[in-house]
Amino acid sequence: MMLFLSNFKSTVLLWFLVLATCGNETKEVATTINNEPHIEQMEKEIIVAANRTEAYVPLLKGKKIAIVANQTSVIFNSDGHTHLVDSLLSLDVDIKHVFAPEHGFRGDYDAGEHVNNSTDIKTGLDLISLHGKNRKPSQEQLEGLDLVLFDIQDVGVRFYTYISTMQLVMEACAEKGIPILVLDRPNPNGHYVDGPTMKAAHTSFLGMTEIPLVYGMTIGEYATMINEEMWLDGDKKVDLTVIPLKNWTHDTFYSLPIRPSPNLPNDTSINLYPSLGLFEGTNINAGRGTEFQFQRYGASFLDSKVYDFTYTPKPNFGSKYPKEEGKLCYGKDLSKTERMNEVTMDYIIDAYTNSVDKSKYFLTSGFTKHAGSEKLQKQIEDGLTNTEIKATWQADLEKFKKIRAKHLLY
Numbered sequence: 586m587m588l589f590l591s592n593f594k595s596t597v598l599l600w601f602l603v604l605a606t607c608g609n610e611t612k613e614v615a616t617t618i619n620n621e622p623h624i625e626q627m628e629k630e631i632i633v634a635a636n637r638t639e640a641y642v643p644l645l646k647g648k649k650i651a652i653v654a655n656q657t658s659v660i661f662n663s664d665g666h667t668h669l670v671d672s673l674l675s676l677d678v679d680i681k682h683v684f685a686p687e688h689g690f691r692g693d694y695d696a697g698e699h700v701n702n703s704t705d706i707k708t709g710l711d712l713i714s715l716h717g718k719n720r721k722p723s724q725e726q727l728e729g730l731d732l733v734l735f736d737i738q739d740v741g742v743r744f745y746t747y748i749s750t751m752q753l754v755m756e757a758c759a760e761k762g763i764p765i766l767v768l769d770r771p772n773p774n775g776h777y778v779d780g781p782t783m784k785a786a787h788t789s790f791l792g793m794t795e796i797p798l799v800y801g802m803t804i805g806e807y808a809t810m811i812n813e814e815m816w817l818d819g820d821k822k823v824d825l826t827v828i829p830l831k832n833w834t835h836d837t838f839y840s841l842p843i844r845p846s847p848n849l850p851n852d853t854s855i856n857l858y859p860s861l862g863l864f865e866g867t868n869i870n871a872g873r874g875t876e877f878q879f880q881r882y883g884a885s886f887l888d889s890k891v892y893d894f895t896y897t898p899k900p901n902f903g904s905k906y907p908k909e910e911g912k913l914c915y916g917k918d919l920s921k922t923e924r925m926n927e928v929t930m931d932y933i934i935d936a937y938t939n940s941v942d943k944s945k946y947f948l949t950s951g952f953t954k955h956a957g958s959e960k961l962q963k964q965i966e967d968g969l970t971n972t973e974i975k976a977t978w979q980a981d982l983e984k985f986k987k988i989r990a991k992h993l994l995y
């Protein structure tokens with residue numbers, strides 16, 4: 586009788602999730618035509634893979650699983666959202682532990698900050714950090730598992746480390762012979778491909794494969810490309826399943842409902858991140874320590890005669906020790922910038938040109954890891970324009986686009 590009640594409870598909960606998350610796929614808007622009420626059908630709502638419970642929950646039943654997740658791993662519903670881990674536990678899915686990426690399971694650690702293993706207070710699950718002692722799951726941490734589920738919101742920029750975490754998890758699963766299930770989510774920068782391409786000599790956790798800075802793929806598409814192109818270490822392939830999105834294309838605008846990391850607070854910051862993220866390899870502050878992260882840039886050593894915009898970085902959520910902390914920074918406010926569909930070097934060039942002391946500008950090894958090669962720093966130092974620099978990317982971009990085209994799902 587107890588077994589029957591347990592199965593009945595799970596079935597009811599599953600159907601509740603299916604109904605709550607799949608609901609109506611279209612929006613309606615009331616307008617007037619010739620002074621008469623009229624209902625127009627708008628574009629179908631985007632359905633993230635996590636909401637497609639009917640497509641993947643049956644694949645988890647009876648299996649011991651681990652989940653790679655953070656604060657963005659949610660199922661959306663009429664009340665807002667519920668965390669994927671909470672939802673699956675309510676359906677009696679056997680979750681053994683959670684792997685947490687950079688910024689931690691709750692997304693409250695600084696960029697690059699060491700994250701320790703811990704226990705989730707709400708669920709009691711072990712949280713194993715993949716941005717602490719190890720960045721790749723050990724074979725011991727995968728012992729006894731039947732499947733690993735990956736669900737994290739990406740922003741489509743090579744040095745945003747969630748894709749490196751996914752690649753290392755895929756490698757570990759391939760070595761252990763464990764399948765991986767990826768729940769796909771939209772890429773807010775998925776509408777273009779641009780930027781310098783990573784060179785093999787400079788691969789790191791900030792870029793593990795030879796792809797452009799902005800690669801124009803969802804995390805599910807990228808996982809498929811890694812696997813099918815045999816880019817995993819040792820030329821291995823993993824048993825990969827991707828649950829796709831519904832009602833999304835690469836031209837569909839998507840506003841992230843949850844901050845994907847502490848210093849990407851809104852659509853503007855996410856859209857500017859590919860260009861302003863390169864400042865991470867310099868001594869220029871890119872808004873960390875303010876409420877306008879990746880929507881401004883400045884430094885105390887930029888020419889005060891050139892800029893009329895100033896600000897002073899101070900420690901805050903997501904940035905305990907911002908660059909130029911407590912110093913008056915001269916620079917530019919980009920918070921009103923319209924949506925971009927390219928990477929621009931104009932900001933990097935502008936700041937370098939107007940540095941009073943250029944010896945303070947580059948953090949050479951850090952800039953190379955972000956740029957993907959030593960070439961970009963030299964081009965900036967040699968005075969090349971944005972147009973001239975971008976022209977040197979084109980051959981690599983065309984080569985990548987041919988590979989990318991084989992693995993697009995949308």
